[in-house]
Amino acid sequence: MGGVTSTIAARFAFFPPTPPSYTVEADAATGRLAIPEISRTPARRRRRDGGGGGDASASGAVPAEDEGGTEVVRLRTRRGNEIVGVHVRHARASATLLYSHGNAADLGQMYGLFVELSRRLRVNLFGYDYSGYGRSTGKPTECNTYADIEAAYNCLKEKYGVADEDIILYGQSVGSGPTIDLSSRLPNLRGVVLHSPILSGLRVLYPVKKTYWFDIYKVNLIYFRLSQELWFLNG
Template identity: 55%
Template sequence: MGTATSSMAAKFAFFPPNPPSYNIIVDGASGKMRISDVNQSDNVDVLKLSTKRGSEIVAMYVKNQSASLTVLYSHGNAADLGQMYHIFNELSVHLNVNLMGYDYSGYGQSSGKPSEQDTYADIEAAYKCLEETYGVKQEDTILYGQSVGSGPALELAIRLPNLRAVILHSPILSGLRVMYPVKRTFWFDIYKNIDKIPLVDSPVLVIHGTEDEVVDFSHGKQLWELCKEKYEPLWLKGGNHCNLELYPEYLKHLRKFISAIEKLPRPRNVSEQPKVQSDQPSNNADPNKEKSRPSTDHREKGRPSFGRREKSRLSASGREKARASTDKRDQKSRKSLDRNMKARNSTDHSERARNSFDRLGDMVRSVGLCNVDCLKQTAAEV
């Protein structure tokens, strides 16, 4: 019963584009990998990364020479890198950041099959690449999780005590809660974000549409209420699950958030470094027991937001202390992979930021992205 229920929950969550929207091609002269059917950019690296669970995933890294921060973007459910390629390039320009996006196992040209555990290994491999290949430090990294991508983003966030910030875009409380208004967390649920968000020490921005027909607006609102370090949220009136990028407020608010984060002092290194190479999520219960445990649905609300005024600064209190792990397997910390490696020098300059956001909106319209609409529909069909 338990295995069947867990398998069913996993099926609700993963619907990679079929067929994939792109292929990988190798330039005969340079030997560089490229994504097919897109206008190539010299400031984009395409990579294949091995995960600890045996998959080989595809990632892309957009270099911005003037950037001081790097965004690690976990995309939504019904998208792959071919669809996100131009959007990632535009976000890099408009937000003045480096940006790495990646396809989950079984998505695009990544090998393997998608599962909760594989997405955790996937984001871990992408983050490790940022550290080892591009010299990106934890304290200069922002995790961005869109819809289902909020799951791997928060799983990694609770393991990075010096993380700069987190952005949650139409996030889910948990997989089961998308389909049913349950008040307790069951062991067979997936992406238990509701239990992880209070453990995140870095500032968190939540973006959600008030008319989201797939992941109810209450998911984003409750996650924001449970944050330790709140930033002024963006509730887009009338926005649904697939069109938030079309609102002018979307990029404006992101730019405001990035600017506020850049003004914060960089978090100091702490003696305890994160462990990002675990085989199981931090809050998994005994898989042989079908017991439920209390949820944080009605947990005390977090501290008031400190980002409501244009000039207000994010609070950095408590950022010098490492967070104690809630699971014994996290007691042994991984040694930092930071070897002071320098980021690759690029001879290519990123495209200058434009005066309007119209082009990004056109891209979103053209690909027609919709990221987790399968969740409720599949539940209804079952």
């Protein structure tokens, strides 16, 4: 039933950018992945040119704490899809943000924001594309997004050695769905941020009072049960 529900709802719930805003290339010698389109973002270029509100030195150099580096990864989900993720590192990070972006966006469009958030908040940030978004394989469905965020979380734990106590889940718009689902099973997280969250997939389109069987992301039934510190952002 869950798979049928998700498939029906996905027809009006997901709008991946077409075509994707980026490509992924592997270095022939090292195998290291890179996204050519975001190799030098506008935000980073401003800092190199001496802008950015005083965060750059007089010579236009990027501060040392901003030079943590970015890594592009491909992750296999438990549903068999391969998703693309980016890990933006801050040398003085006090936490790691696991960012689930909103609808009609992909990593190529979000990367500049990721870099700015990492720099300003002094956090490591891991962002990923849902199945069917950007260069991630598969189709965007509710069940797939749950597997996608699990793969991203497992990557933080296994590849980067991040403890739950140092992870903050950040869900924007439709990203609040997988964020709430994962956080409901991880009581020791540092916190959860819901940015313009949805109450459910159907409630984005219609002001319904009843929760229907074919609805997806029933955030309204879950968020108040969370034990972690919870922040809401709107606008």
